[in-house]
Amino acid sequence: MPSVRRDRADPGPGAGNTRARYRRILRFAAWHLAVTWWFELFLPRIGLGSIAARTRTQRMQRFAQRFRVLAVELGGLMIKVGQFLSSRLDVLPPEITRELEGLQDEVPPVPFPAIRALAEAELGTALDQVFAFVDEVPLAAASLGQAHRGRLLPENAADAGLREVVVKVQRPGIEAIVDVDLAALRKVGGWLSRVRLVSSRADMPALVEEFAQICREEIDYLHEAANAERFAADFAADDRVAVPGVVWEWSTRRVLTLEDVTAIKITDTESLLSAGIDPVQVAPVFASVMFEQLFSNGFFHADPHPGNIFVTPAGGSPAGGSWKLTFIDFGMMGQVPPGTRGGLRKLLIAAAERDGKGLVSAISDVGVLAATADRAELERAMTHLFGRFGGMGFAELREVDPREFLEFAVEFGDLVRSLPFQLPENFLLIIRAMSLTSGMCSALDPRFNIWDAVEPYAARLLREERGNIARDVAQQALDAAGLALGLPRRLDGLLTRIEDGTLSVANPRLERQLARLDRTARRSASALVFGALLIAGAVVRADDVVLGTVLMTVSVLPLLHALSAGRRGR
Template sequence: MPPRRYDADAIAAYYNFRPWLILGRMLRIATLFLVFWLRLQWDHWAQRTEQNIGLRAMQLRQLLISLGPTFIKIGQALSTRPDLIRRNYLEELTLLQDKLPPFDNDLAIAIIERELNQNLGDIYAEFSPQPVAAASLGQVYRARLHSGEDVAVKVQRPHLLPVITRDLYLIRLLITWVGPWLPLNLGHDLRDVIDEFGRKLFEEIDYLNEGRNAEKFAANFREDPTVKVPAIYWPYTSERVLTLEWIQGIKLTRTECMVAAGVDPDQLIRVGVISGLRQLLEFGFFHADPHPGNLFAMADGRMAYIDFGMMDQLEEDTKESLVDAVVHLVNKDYIHLAQDFIHLGFLSPDTDIMPIVPALECVLDEVLDSSVQEFNFKTVTDRFSELMYEYPFRVPAKFALIIRSLVTQEGIALCLNPDFRIVDVSYPYIARRLLQGESAQLRRRLLDVLFKEDRLQWQRLENLIAIARTDQHFNLAPTATLGLQYLFSEEGQFLRRQIVLALTEDDRLHTEEVQRLWNLIKSDLRPLFFIDVAWGALKASVSQTLAKDEEVVAIAR
């Protein structure tokens, strides 16, 4: 048997000595891609490449569908890779659907009984006669346990591991033939991309891993009443069978059903965007496949997430670099932004960034100068995809999944509300996070936003507060308390000096700016509030200083 964990070398060692397992499949794949390549060559010879590019993109999508689950998944993955695919092909591949006809019920029941080592009737009191959903990797039944709980039973397609393993081996083998003729930007080894995809696909077909992902996701949102995660029933779960709580929800594409059930679509959009941002910026553990089949609206207004096969984790330093990139983008500091792309893995360390900086400025200035109402994430990715095809960019696997997640969520939101703009929700959340400054890293980045060339940007501070106040979870009083405590702490020494300079810069007292700021916040904060908090913060700072002095004296003795 091939290995159950993705290892390109081990897979190659297995199939190199078993040519009879791959020859027929290799011939079919090679024939289909050869026909596709000949069509591209005919277009080139007849000087009809541009006229036929839409047709060829559609034919590539149909080719991938005909080759089955592995190639459908590859097409979906490539649809999030603007560094590899030209925009025409990118848009066509986003139309790929992974729905397939279900496989035989008797075979599905046999898999359940073999995996769980029990008869079906001993496991489930009721079991639907037909699957309620079927996809490229498995199908789902509705059932009821003997203890009374309604559950969903996910059963993996038969022989899926050998099929996927064989296809990945052949794709890796054939890529040296096909690669030069595909519309790909090969600034790096395409086999690395195949390996990234293979690792995630192997994780997705391990239902034990999916169950652990679901519980980790649920733990992150345990205090969030707006997010629902189904419980996992471990006694009835294995690598190929997953039994989880049945979610009675409404598909996000059925707006009229939501309204009839009393669900506010706009509020549901807010829940989806905020939960997505929390996954990326707070937890670093995010759902990478939030398409409409994996998200449901519940009658009580909650958003239910299901299918945790495709998840990924952002390391702490990656999250910090990502925030740095956002700050440099806001400040239009394109040289440092290009360096951030190197730190994040979008550019190789030896890349000369100077030719790229003007291109970044050209593309991103227009985006930043547009109003919030005109901004949407799909527009940004479309503009950026052209830039990434012309320069030696690559999208790291994690960020390919993030892009896919964000674009998909925005697409769902636009179906619910055609006037929706993702920044209308995300701006207030990010502003609140920066102003609250729960960590030293966030406080430092807030200073980076508020100060440019050591000058306080009064307008930015006003804008941040105004935007944050549109977030229903933002409370100015605790935020101001944290700010004053920081100001009087040892860490806030730099900020104290900068505020004094800001109030007196250009040889004048900036009373007008202070008055505007006070008018913005006075309805939330009483005058004595600042005195109380400042006095408390000052006492805490003095006590901390005295404690350190006593510690130094004690050590000296």
Template sequence: MVTRFQRYRQIADVLVKYGFGILVEEVIPGGERLRGFRKPPEEKRSVYERIRLAIEELGPTYVKFGQIMSTRRELLPPELIVELQMLQDRVAPVPFRDIRPVIKKYCPNLEDCFDIIEEEPVAAASLSQVHRAVTKEGRIIALKVQRPGIVDLIETDLLILQSLVTRMDSIFPDLRVYNLRGMVDEFSAQIRRELDFTQDGMNAERLARNMHDVPCVKIPRIYWQISGPCLLAMDYVEGVRIDDVEAIRALGLFPEEVADIGFSAYVQQIFVDGFFHGDPHPGNLLVTDQGEIAFLDYGIVGVLRPERRRVFVDLLLAMTRTDVAGVITALGRLEVHISPADLDAVKDDLYLVLLDYREMKLERVNFAVAIRGLTDTLRRYHIRVPSTLMLMMKVIVMVMDIGTRLDPQFNFDQQIRPYLIEIAAQQRLSPDNVTGAVRSLVNAAEGLLAIPGNVNETLKTLSEGTVTIELENRDLNEIVDVIDRTSDKIIVGLVVAAIVVGSSLVLRIADLPVPGYVTILATAGYVVAVIVGFYAVYSALRYSRGLRR
């Protein structure tokens, strides 16, 4: 098992190799000591290409992270997106002697389960490799086997990634707008799901149920009796890659028909079922000699709740109609926050994007232009978007690319609009919507009927005098202090007035025989009263000026 320190050193060496030594010093703890050499070799490749090469050399965790980030067009420059889409998830296969113990965890005696297991894998990737086998019943199956030790390596990498983004947030505050920590947390959850092959199997079965009535779509059957978290057994599918036009024609099939099948399948998955295959690169879509499209690799799937599907339909319809207000409304319903200060500028940019899309010649219309324009606008204004929306847009763009490769006349706009209009109408009148509307009416009626009873109960409580009113004032202490100062001044005023009145009475009767000291006291009382009076007036004036300030 690789320790965190060893892994930090490996990461530092790779980054320096591709010219990112400054990043090592700034972000990696002890980066100055970890750097193997000060000056990297001369680089003539672009920075984005070097990022891709570094990611590929860093291994499976970073490759997967890069592949997921390739969907975030609203965050990353287009040049980097292109490079990330080129990430290769191919590695040297693990020797079968190391793979055998993993298979034996689920089938202790291999001879009882299989007639043959081919030791040479038919495919090898960073998380797993696939071996073809023949069961005792004569079925040809594929065994997807998890690479030994991969879980420990990925968990170590995830800890390092979380540490790195924390340091980057503190060192580069401008990056906080991209929510790097949130992206790493989301990626951590995603790759842990991919490491659990039982989840893959469950996704495959759900997709098979949804696609059961869709013609020419094939989802391999899962064999649970010899499957588990580290091994997935399924039907082996023979076929050619969906982007291999010549091989499809060699099977006696028409690529244009294959494009229509794939398009219809994805429309059904996204907008009807709300559960779609999220990684439609050509290696995961095979065309069989029966003209079926087989979907492989179910680690990345998208899930759309019914209310989200309705909003996505409205969003795409608004884009095909070049309706900027409709696009902004749909984004708002998806809880995409656009700063009021940027709203007009965003509308102007979206209008230009949709105008460019609408004014393209019909035979050159490509809906990907509108989608990329939308995501570029979101990126320009640092607008955060739900990851499900970006995954859906990535899938649509990839499906369009495959469609145009199979059929140069494939027109997404003309194909998708009738589907969207029909789906929107069905959704508006769907049983769920009707039930929700009826429930809302019933709740409103119950609320209206409850009003007289509530009013009567309130009046009864008031008449019984059992109402308790609680007042909360954070400035209550200040109010008490003001009242205390005011009462003190009133008391002083009353005392002064009493002294003045008493002294006046004494002086008025001065012609009567009274002791001399009484007159002196009366005069002294006058003097004291005058002094106290002047002081009270001075204090009042000073306090009022302080309030005005």
């Protein structure tokens, strides 16, 4: 049979109307890219940029509204694309992000008979052979699957160690839909990669592939279950965080059975207050837990929207006092490579210290700022930003004279757009997590000040960094000292061999030189230990005065030894 050549973006044959779906996505993208080119590139070139500026807000709103309609009608990954766009508060205008926010909870559910059929095929048995009860009304309906409350049969509950569960079932046929949507997104990414303004800032095909990997992992529920257990292990010693248990016996790639941990939705301020929990106190704890994931663990929840986080009162009952943050839905998780994590830690410390130059350096280390960027100009702008607005929370920023804020925003925005920024890989989820964290904290506390949350965490990171430096210096010094202190024994062995005649050398001058080398080695070892103790003491003293002073005082002993050894040598 002759082979059939197929374009990489062609979805190929599939069930139902997959080709119609593919063509509809491409028509939508092509039309809006053409409109954007006409207004944002062509009209300014012929001196009609004012027309584009006047109609920009309305065009953005129309685009967001039409995309929302498309996403709701098609479902699948279009919902995910809309969710990503709604969280890009850093680059997209509010006309788009506000319109797309509601996509989180707007997916129509799949009828229960279809869900039952898929679940029974996956589990290999009837649902009533596993569960005493499964609620046919979904607890939540998402773009890739939906969740139903259930109760395990007594014998299964005894094996699992829990009774009340949530059964998460994949939407029937979702894998074929994901394939079609990814094919369309790859085609659109290829179009965007030919636009210099886009390609200079992001490798669109690489970003699409990163998005594809995220989505494929999200529809593998065994992968989600493993993520939940890894997340639980990261916070096993942290009493601020809870994670649902996994019922592995009744979980597959398309069906996931979890402990039911439903509690108060994190943004339900009325219920929080009724339970005696102050939402203002929840915000900094949530921010700190997210910082811990991003900057310390390197493994983070990348979809922390309000539906995925509960506030659970102590003992599971609203009695006020202590509470926990309960995370659910671990299908979309991110990992921060060690190199990127170091840059992010540096960025956080620089932001807390209002260090504009350090912040620019960290941005460059992370890979967001291209090497050709005018760093001096960006440093000046960052210093100005910190000097004027650095300590303000969101509520305080609203009280700034709008003219002053607008003037700076225009100047700073023009500078940022002129710089050769780029979006490195592994950053889609980091940006999403940070954007959602900021928005959630503001919803909990309108006067939430991000600096109040950043500063204590950054101070801890700074202490850890200093401790690492001190340990590294001390270890290097001890290694060198060990080598130097071992040298006399090796020299003694050499002298013994000379005396025994096993080494035929008879030269008194050589013996004097060896003795001098012995003294020099001992003196060098003492000097190294002195330097290590002095530097370590100076670094540690900034955070622990007593320990730092002790280390600096003890450093005098090896210094005296080095000086006395030098005098004896003379």
